[in-house]
Amino acid sequence: MVEETNETAPPQPEVENRRRQDWTFFLVAVGLLLVLNFVASRYFFRIDLTEDKRYTISEQTKELLGNLQEQVQITVYLEGEFPAGFRRLQNSTREMLEEFRLYSDGKIQYQFIDPSANTNEQARNQFYGQLAQKGLQPTNLFAQEGDKKVEKIVFPGALVSAGQKETAVTLLKGSQAATPEERLNQSIEGLEYELASALRKVSSVSSGRIGVLQGHGELWVPQAADFLGTLSEYYTVNRADLTQVPDLNNFNLVVMARPSQPYTEAEKYKLDQFIMRGGKVLFLLDGVNASLDSLREGVNVAFPNDLNLTDLLFKYGIRINHDLVQDLNASFIPMVTGYMGNQPQTQLVPWNYYPLLTNFSKLPMTRNLDAVQTKFVSSLDTVKAVGIKKTPLMWTSQYSRRREAPVSISLNDPRVDRDPRQFSQNAIPVGYLLEGTFKSAFNNRPVPEGVLIPFQAESKPTQLVIFSDGDLAANEVDPKSGRPMELGFDRFTRTRFANKELLKNVVDFLLDEKGLIELRGKEIQLRPLDKAKLREERSKWQAINLGVPLALLLLFGVLKFWFRKRKYAR
Numbered sequence: 001m002v003e004e005t006n007e008t009a010p011p012q013p014e015v016e017n018r019r020r021q022d023w024t025f026f027l028v029a030v031g032l033l034l035v036l037n038f039v040a041s042r043y044f045f046r047i048d049l050t051e052d053k054r055y056t057i058s059e060q061t062k063e064l065l066g067n068l069q070e071q072v073q074i075t076v077y078l079e080g081e082f083p084a085g086f087r088r089l090q091n092s093t094r095e096m097l098e099e100f101r102l103y104s105d106g107k108i109q110y111q112f113i114d115p116s117a118n119t120n121e122q123a124r125n126q127f128y129g130q131l132a133q134k135g136l137q138p139t140n141l142f143a144q145e146g147d148k149k150v151e152k153i154v155f156p157g158a159l160v161s162a163g164q165k166e167t168a169v170t171l172l173k174g175s176q177a178a179t180p181e182e183r184l185n186q187s188i189e190g191l192e193y194e195l196a197s198a199l200r201k202v203s204s205v206s207s208g209r210i211g212v213l214q215g216h217g218e219l220w221v222p223q224a225a226d227f228l229g230t231l232s233e234y235y236t237v238n239r240a241d242l243t244q245v246p247d248l249n250n251f252n253l254v255v256m257a258r259p260s261q262p263y264t265e266a267e268k269y270k271l272d273q274f275i276m277r278g279g280k281v282l283f284l285l286d287g288v289n290a291s292l293d294s295l296r297e298g299v300n301v302a303f304p305n306d307l308n309l310t311d312l313l314f315k316y317g318i319r320i321n322h323d324l325v326q327d328l329n330a331s332f333i334p335m336v337t338g339y340m341g342n343q344p345q346t347q348l349v350p351w352n353y354y355p356l357l358t359n360f361s362k363l364p365m366t367r368n369l370d371a372v373q374t375k376f377v378s379s380l381d382t383v384k385a386v387g388i389k390k391t392p393l394m395w396t397s398q399y400s401r402r403r404e405a406p407v408s409i410s411l412n413d414p415r416v417d418r419d420p421r422q423f424s425q426n427a428i429p430v431g432y433l434l435e436g437t438f439k440s441a442f443n444n445r446p447v448p449e450g451v452l453i454p455f456q457a458e459s460k461p462t463q464l465v466i467f468s469d470g471d472l473a474a475n476e477v478d479p480k481s482g483r484p485m486e487l488g489f490d491r492f493t494r495t496r497f498a499n500k501e502l503l504k505n506v507v508d509f510l511l512d513e514k515g516l517i518e519l520r521g522k523e524i525q526l527r528p529l530d531k532a533k534l535r536e537e538r539s540k541w542q543a544i545n546l547g548v549p550l551a552l553l554l555l556f557g558v559l560k561f562w563f564r565k566r567k568y569a570r
Contacts, residue, residue: 057099060515061196065104068203072108072162074195077136077155078171079114085184086141089156092188093171096195115155131155135168137496156187160195165202167233169194174368175358186368193519197508200516201233208511211240211251216307217260219284219474224257225484226475230504235511242267247453248274253510257284258470262308266448272312272441273453278460280510282503284470285309287320287378288405290353292333295411302376302407313466315441317385318432320468324407325377325430327355328399328423332493335414348492349414356497359395359427364520365505366393370498373490377469379428388438393431393465399423434464465506472499 057065074097078090090112097110115131118124128138136157156172171194174186210231214220220239221228231237240248242263247270248254254274263271275281290302304322313319332348339345355374360366372394379402382390401423438459447455475487485491488499508517 057103058192058515058519061100061192061519062103064196064199064516065100065108068104068107068199070107070162070203072104072160072199072203074108074110074158074160076110076112076158076171077115077131078158079112080116080152080154082141082154085181086154086156089171089184089187092191093158096191100195100199116153128153128155131157134159134166135170137170139172158195158198160198160202162199162202167198167201169198173370175370190368190520193516196516196519208235208252209250210235210237210507210511211248211254212237213242213254213256213259214239215241215243216263217258219257219470222477222482222484223474226487226500227257227473227503230487230500231507235507242270245270246451248279249277251279253280253282253507255282255284255473255507257473258286259307260286260289260305262306264308264448266451268309268312269442269448269451270453273456275316275438275462275464276440276456276459278462280462281464282506282510283313283464283466284473285320285466285468286376286470287322287468288324288376288407290324290376290407290409292375295409299408299410302405302409304405312441314383315385316438316464317383317388317390317434318466319381319383320466321379321381321402322405323378323402324353324405324409325355325379325396325428326352326401326403326423327396328352328418328420329356329358329397330354331356331373331490331495331497333414334492335411351414352418353409355396355400355430357394357396357430359397361391361393363391363393363433363509364517365509366502367520369502369505372472372499372502373488373497374430374469375471375474377430380430380432380466380468382432385434385439388434388436391433391435392429393433393467395427395429396425398426400425400428402428430469431467432465434466435461437461438464463510465510473503 076093076097078086078093082090094112097108101108101110115127116124118127132138136155136159138153138155141152141154156170158169158171160167160169171191172183172187173190173194174183212218212220212224212228219227228237238251240251240254251274254271271281285307286305288302289305290300294300302324310319328350330350330352331354333351333354334346335349336344337347353376355377357372357374360369399420402425440455440457440459442455443457447453473487476485476489476491477483478485478491486496486500487503488497488501489495490497505517505520512518
């Protein structure tokens, strides 16, 4: 009888080596994971694999986020159930803020709130009013809930606060002339710039000095209150009277906003030498003296606006023509159309001397802008200037015409039916960007008496922007309270135009050393599905999406079975 024994056979060398290899592999893998975790905690990086780099934060924004000194709270009012387009804006905003939080090392904190969540109607309406007072404008959104369509009030914006500072950010931007899908896409393209601009506003000190020229009938409070107040939130803004100051060297940018009196040679020399030393200028000039107030008697004649700047601008490569541009694409003014008893009956009629501009260049400062309202605007022509690059910024529509001054203007003009064939001039430019090395307008001319600024014949590389409408920066004033209204707000039609956004973008472009304005040039491709083709080929693609994965799974099972059978049969 053979006794059983519990002794096991000694392990084979082959088994022992395999066990040792397994333990070595395990320990190495754990060590690599620990090292990778340590490196990831010390060094942050992300990889954007999208074609249009939609998740890539610019270096300028990274620098801004890295330099934040205090906690910033961002409250976004885009929570709730939305159609697909708004969900895309909602998700893009959340993704952008998550990037901001990571790059700011946690100094950015954000939350999403549904302003319609309160079931108490009175409390909800009160909350709506508070948001509107803070600068967030509501939008009516039509959505599908089950089998019925419902209208919802949404606030596509955010409040950004740091310390005692708070500012509102409108997230739904873009041109209203675009389709809803295109406008939402434009809004997503501008997310980084809008949020970064708000962070800069609440967290940093002024980054430039702006001089607003005075002494020649220019705009000032309350006519330019909103424009100047907006600039003061980002820059140091002061008055600069050329009749008083010896020079303009204390400023980085000078704004000339709708002067109505001519400049002397000494004042022109100060401006010229400011440009020669690399200074930047925003010109907002009228080619013709005209205003709606001057038409209260019914008829008026508009004459050229002689500012004695023609030779200066001509040397820089631009000329303001003494004319008025009329456009069939225009905003409205109230006109008395009849009487009921003793009460006048008014009606809004299109006023061709107030062109609405929707044609812009693709530069970051004008890209994706909504319509801009102009009033009694003139045309611009370029002239030869060596070394100067001239880029048009905006144009009138294809149904425009020019009227040379003196121009007879009557309030009865809207009563006459306009023949489109008379408005045959297409895309008349009314704004230009001039860049390069400018030549002084005082070359081979004596320095005016009383000016002690040393003469310089050629400028450093610099930039000038000129618009042939001084009213671009003029806000309306409430006739009852006397308080200035928001720049770009038309009190007759209750419409907001993009005048303030345009001018702020231009100033940012001229003074933005860190290049934040370049973020407005970000482009995200919109790739909509072909709905007609989708209907035609729906069954085919459904079959492919269902059948191909099952076929691949079946093929994988067959191949695996075949390899296992072959392996063990051997």
